Amino acid sequence: MSEAFERALAAFEPAQWPLAVGFSGGADSTALLAACASRWPGRVVAFHVHHGLQAAADDFERHCGAVCERLGLPLVVRRVDARHAPGDSPEDAARRARYEAFAAMARTDAGRSAVRSIALGHHADDQVETLLLALSRGAGLPGLAAMPAHAARHGLDIYRPLLAVSAADIRAWLAARDLPWIEDPSNGDARYTRNRIRAVLLPALEQAFPQFRTTFARSIGHAAQAQQLLVELAAQDLQTVGEPPHIKALQALSRARQANVLRHWLMQAHGCAPSTAQLDQLLDQVRACTTRGHRIHLKVAGGFAERKGDRLHWYNAPPSPKT
The missing domain is CATH 3.30.465.60 (Uridine Diphospho-n-acetylenolpyruvylglucosamine Reductase; domain 3)
Structure with missing residues (x-):
């Protein structure tokens, strides 16, 4: 059992109900969905975005349906067009399509009442990957601040309660409960920069700096705080100019x-x-x-x-x- 996972969930409390959980069928979203459903029975709905980019996309949806039936949860599925334009990043196009689907969910009924809160399964490894991607692109403070634990966008509160939990801890929590998950075949595709970071850089960091997730998270927090100060200063200066x-x-x-x-x-x-x-x-x-x-x-x-x-x-x- 992962104590880090349990602590992260204990500290999480959405401001509005019902709570949707972004559910891909992968390990991270499966653990988050199961934990939220157990903690708040009757107040959680699973939300699956069908990207239509892989032959296995229909299988992902069927798997999500089977897991939700086992957990006694409603499943809402939204199909999107996540194809990327020439010169655009496939990962960026898929991410934009997901967030547009989340925004649409906030405007409509998700089986019960309009959803205003969604929890996503991004974890500590994802956060490090996001930081390294930002560094590789020469990003400023907004990029170095990586993913926020809470953000409001298009009338929707977006929560990431697992940012301090490693991928290994999440899988340990799942294994203790014999909950199934699926592995996205695209996660092994070395054409994607994030996958190369996961396969090459994270193991090297683990060997050289075993506490890198904690120390990187501290730097991310400093960058986020500095960015907030810049936003406040910009708002003041905009009133002047x-x-x-x-x-x-x-x-x-x-x-x-x-x-x-x-x-x-x-x-x-x-x-x-x-x-x-x-x-x-x-x-x-x-x-x-x-x-x-x-x-x-x-x-x-x-x-x-x-x-x-x-x-x-x-x-x-x-x-x-x-x-």
Whole structure:
């Protein structure tokens, strides 16, 4: 029996009921579903996303149905189109499809009443993999903060109560209860970066730094706290520079604060995030904007940042030449 697993579940309490558990049929979600169902009988529903990407997808759904029948739980299945566009990451496309399905669940009835809470089975190994992926991409604090234990998105509370529990501890808990789970064949596909991290880097870290899950989690917590401070500072600065931002007010801030508030504004107002190179170009143009005739027109994320009068605007398409 895993004490770490038991402690994590004892500390978890959703704010709203009923609770959905994201259920793929794998070990992590199986353990989470069974533990939640045992702790809160009659208040838990299993939610399975059918991605349709593998021949075995229908078998996954049938397995989930059999487990839910054994546990006496309702199962809600949502089928999604998780195919990725050319140049897009298959993993990212599947993740976006899952979260869109979660958001849709919050807007509809999940067999009883509208669901506002969902628990996901991400664990300590997943958290380390997420951090290493962020480092490999040169991510900033939002990426280094990895996955939050709790987040609110699209009217849904998303919980990850197992982030301090290793994959091995979860499987030990399952084995003690003779609960079946399935292994996704794609988890062994070395074409996916996350799978290579799991197969190569995690064993090496285990050998070199046996406590790496705990120490990495501490660093993730520091990054998350620092990111929260940046968000609060950006919100204050945005009140000062206005929406859309006043260029002279931006220039009164340090370059770091300009970058911070512009990222915040673009995400909050337009749902987009500039690349590091795009943001550096935009900051250079803001600094150089000292005359009335200075023009700013830059590609930023999926649209364009442009000066209009004394303010900086963002458009999701090139503005008309008459504007």
